[in-house]
Amino acid sequence: MADEILTPDKIATELKQLVEQLQATDRMDLLLNAIGAPLLEELRIEAARAHLSRLHITPDFRFILTDYGEREIELQPVHKAVYLLFLAHPEGIEFKRLSDYRTELMRYYMATARWMDRQKIEESVNHLTNPLDNAINEKCSRIKKAFTDIMDDYRASYYIISSHTKKHINGSTRIWYERLKVITLPRELVVYDEP
Numbered sequence: 001m002a003d004e005i006l007t008p009d010k011i012a013t014e015l016k017q018l019v020e021q022l023q024a025t026d027r028m029d030l031l032l033n034a035i036g037a038p039l040l041e042e043l044r045i046e047a048a049r050a051h052l053s054r055l056h057i058t059p060d061f062r063f064i065l066t067d068y069g070e071r072e073i074e075l076q077p078v079h080k081a082v083y084l085l086f087l088a089h090p091e092g093i094e095f096k097r098l099s100d101y102r103t104e105l106m107r108y109y110m111a112t113a114r115w116m117d118r119q120k121i122e123e124s125v126n127h128l129t130n131p132l133d134n135a136i137n138e139k140c141s142r143i144k145k146a147f148t149d150i151m152d153d154y155r156a157s158y159y160i161i162s163s164h165t166k167k168h169i170n171g172s173t174r175i176w177y178e179r180l181k182v183i184t185l186p187r188e189l190v191v192y193d194e195p
Helices: 008-024 028-035 037-049 077-087 095-112 118-129 135-148 153-159
Strands: 055-057 063-065 071-073 162-170 174-182 190-192
Touching: 008 028, 028 037, 077 095, 077 118, 077 135, 095 118, 095 135, 118 135, 135 153
Parallel strands: 055 190
Antiparallel strands: 055 063, 063 071, 162 174
16 A cells, blocks of 8 residues: 555545544644645635636626626726726736726727716726826725625635736846736636627
């Protein structure tokens, strides 16, 4: 048995048996110590992934969570425009580079707020793309609240615009970080209706 090569499936089976033994002796403290809080948090997020809903975006830009009883995410046109921009860029966008996406954001905002004055939309987009303005953070906070009002934080973490940091090493002396904002929802769960 000592020379046996353990496959991931066999390791999981053994781990399950060990967890059951610790549970039977009511030693959850030892189990938590063995797993560690950071891994426990990762496991919770992974468990939430199995219960994600499709996000249906209708031609009139309503955001419907299909598998959560057709619940609608209530957002203003500006929030929808920001959300659509980040959905279109699964690789992520740095807030400081939002001005590079100004035209695209403008297009989304014009589509979601057809009745609004173009000048007001342009002013709003200028605020959103200004790296010295806090407008984009405020919009992302409102989007996050819309999702966390409907679901737990673990599931919501897939739908909201959240931080993702990429470390880059240039040669041996220079390290820099790309602080991206992303929506981690698997894109196969996003369903668009053609207008």
